[in-house]
Amino acid sequence: MEMDCQAASNDRSSRPGIFYGWWIGLAGTLILAISSGLGFYGHGVFLDPLCHAHGWSKGSVSSAVTLYFFTSGISGMFIGRQIDRFGPRRLLVMGSLTVGLAFVLLSRITSLWQLYAVYLLMAVGWSGTSLIPVNALLVNWFILRRGKVMSLVMCGLSIGGIVLVPLATFLIARWGLQLALPCLGALFCIGIVPAALFIIKQRPSDVGQFPDGRAPGHEAEGQVAAALRYDHQMRHWTRTQAMRTVAFWAIVSAFFLAMICQVAYLVHQISFLSKSMGLAGAASAVSLTAAASIAGRLILGVFIDPLDKRHVTMGLLLLQGAAILGLAYSTHTVVLYLGTFIFGLTMGSIIMTQSLITAECFGMISFATVSGLVGMFVAVGSAIGPAIAGMIYDATQSYHVAFTFFAVVSVLSSVAILFAKPPASSDRSG
Numbered sequence: 001m002e003m004d005c006q007a008a009s010n011d012r013s014s015r016p017g018i019f020y021g022w023w024i025g026l027a028g029t030l031i032l033a034i035s036s037g038l039g040f041y042g043h044g045v046f047l048d049p050l051c052h053a054h055g056w057s058k059g060s061v062s063s064a065v066t067l068y069f070f071t072s073g074i075s076g077m078f079i080g081r082q083i084d085r086f087g088p089r090r091l092l093v094m095g096s097l098t099v100g101l102a103f104v105l106l107s108r109i110t111s112l113w114q115l116y117a118v119y120l121l122m123a124v125g126w127s128g129t130s131l132i133p134v135n136a137l138l139v140n141w142f143i144l145r146r147g148k149v150m151s152l153v154m155c156g157l158s159i160g161g162i163v164l165v166p167l168a169t170f171l172i173a174r175w176g177l178q179l180a181l182p183c184l185g186a187l188f189c190i191g192i193v194p195a196a197l198f199i200i201k202q203r204p205s206d207v208g209q210f211p212d213g214r215a216p217g218h219e220a221e222g223q224v225a226a227a228l229r230y231d232h233q234m235r236h237w238t239r240t241q242a243m244r245t246v247a248f249w250a251i252v253s254a255f256f257l258a259m260i261c262q263v264a265y266l267v268h269q270i271s272f273l274s275k276s277m278g279l280a281g282a283a284s285a286v287s288l289t290a291a292a293s294i295a296g297r298l299i300l301g302v303f304i305d306p307l308d309k310r311h312v313t314m315g316l317l318l319l320q321g322a323a324i325l326g327l328a329y330s331t332h333t334v335v336l337y338l339g340t341f342i343f344g345l346t347m348g349s350i351i352m353t354q355s356l357i358t359a360e361c362f363g364m365i366s367f368a369t370v371s372g373l374v375g376m377f378v379a380v381g382s383a384i385g386p387a388i389a390g391m392i393y394d395a396t397q398s399y400h401v402a403f404t405f406f407a408v409v410s411v412l413s414s415v416a417i418l419f420a421k422p423p424a425s426s427d428r429s430g
Contacts, residue, residue, distance in 0.1 A: 019213035020201065021141035025149055027199040028134040029156035031092065034191035037160025038168065038184055039099060039126040041286065043068070043386075044270045045168045046106075049177055050115070058271065060112060062390030064119040065267055066383040071123035073379020076132050080372020084365070087202030088133030095128025096192040103185025107178045129192055132375060135355040136368035140203045143211045143364070144305070147356055151301020154352050158297070158344075161290030169283045211364075237366040239373050247361045250419035251374055255354045256381035257413035258317055261406035262347060264385030265324060272399050273340070276331045285340045292344025300349050309360065310421075313353040314414045320346040321410030328403030354378070361422045 043065045050061050079091055102122035109115050134153065142149045164187075171180035204210050242248045265272075269289070273282035304312060320343060327339040355371065362370040385406075392402040 020207045020209055021149075021204065021211075021213065023199055024137050024141050024201065025153045027195040028137055028153045029159070030195050031129060031192050032131070032134055032154060032156030033160040033163070034096075034188055035126065035129045035160070036157040037164030038103075038188050039122070039130065040157070041161040041165050041266065041290070042168055042184070044267050044286065045165055045172065046177075047267065047271055048274075049172050053177055054110075054112075054115075056112060056115075057390075057394060058268075059387070059390040059394045061115070062267065062386040064115050066387040067116055068119045068123040068126075068383070069263065069379050069386075070383035071120055072127040072130070073376045073383065075124050075127035076372040076375040076379065078372070079128055080132055080136075080368040080370070080375070083133055083136045083368035083372075087200070088128075088136060089196050089200045089202075091128035091133055092196035092200065093193050095125040096189050096196070098122070098125025099129065100185035100189040101125075103181045103188065107181035131351070131355070132368055132372055135371065137200065137202070139355070139359045139364045139367045141211060144214075145212055146359065147304040147309075147352075148301045150352050150355065151297045151304065151349075154297055154348055155294045157351065158290040158293040158348055161293075162287045165286045165290070166283055169279075234365055235363045237362050237370055239369060242362060242366075242370045242373065245361075245423040247420050247423045248370070248374070250416055250421075251354065251357055251361070252377040254313070254317075254413045254417035254420065255350075255374070255378045257409050257416065258320070258350055259378050259381035260385040260388070261320060261324060261410050261413075262350065262385070263382040264389040264402070264406060265327075265343065266347075267386040268389045268393070268399065268402075269340075272327075273336060276336060277333060281333070285337060288337060289340050289344035289347065292341045293348030296345035297348040297352060300352075304353075304356070309353050309357045310417050313350065313357065313417045316346045316350050316353065317410050317414035317417070320350065321407040321414075324403050324410065325407035328400050328407070357417075357420050361420065 047058065047061055047065075050056065051058055083091065099122055102118050102125060105118045105121070106115075109118060135150070138150050138153060139146065164184075168180070168184055171183060174180075175183075201207055204213075266289075269286055270279070270282045273285050277285065300312070323339050323343040323346065327336065327343070330336060330339070354374070358371050358374055359367055388405075389399070389402045392405070393399055
């Protein structure tokens, strides 16, 4: 594969004016808003209605969510290499159509095995429309401003929660699952397919530009961290080479543990908060979580680029654990809103730093390949978290024990991330 900067430098028609990477960022924001609002936050909205409509336990429905995140993680490993080679456009289109179909089928299920089958199909589609393809685009288009741009684009994750969770809650309450779910599936397709077809370009060289809109060597070598220099970012990594490094397994361990906590709380958030705040209050708390994640990510984006991403992530994980622990032992509305807000401040930023640390360690050429492999392992954490919370709740009829467990796990993840240092060239050769 030719290096991005080489391809662009050979293109005599390099285009002046507005850097096209900003259009990529705008499209990525829209895609993440739709994908996360329905494919990530949506499971918390569907949990109780599915239980009530079919008489299933929370543990049974939570297990379908476990299957969903586990399958999406495995799918990400396979799509990562395809994105590095061919770009994400085709996967975005096919993935969104698959999710739309799955929402229609979910409105027609009558037995538990059908729930699992539909969630399996939905997971395969969602993996092609979520973080891996969008982050791969951002890593290709930005290097020196990667953290700042990613903090802006990934606000789409939270915007989806702010807008689509109340919308989905309203539609299901007003129309029921049978009518609301097909409408939400159509919205998923309408929001993503046009952006993928008409805006997305894989690399700056496709339009005769350079990453960041600047030619290589624009910044003095001493002003750029070693992990962000072109020679490091243009290294090619295979899956096997990446798995030989300490950095890879540190990233996997830290974010595997972090996602156990984060996804478990998000999936059970409405169910947990509605006992003290009512359904409307719980839905507003979800919106507050998403709004806080926007604020946290934007604030962090201002100064994160020159900082050690490991130390930033460690602080976020410790704060996440403190928020979950505080929520576990309070029923006071003010405390619940405050804990929800603090959790939200950390939520989106933790997801962002996973991509930033992976890109710093393994570069842009093989980012989707390595990120997809990391995502497969991390998805196991996302998958088992909701099931653990559901099973503990079914056994104790309380979230206290589950949330205390998740707070401890957050602390363990904050230690693991300290070992995620960019590997040396000799590590790649084994």
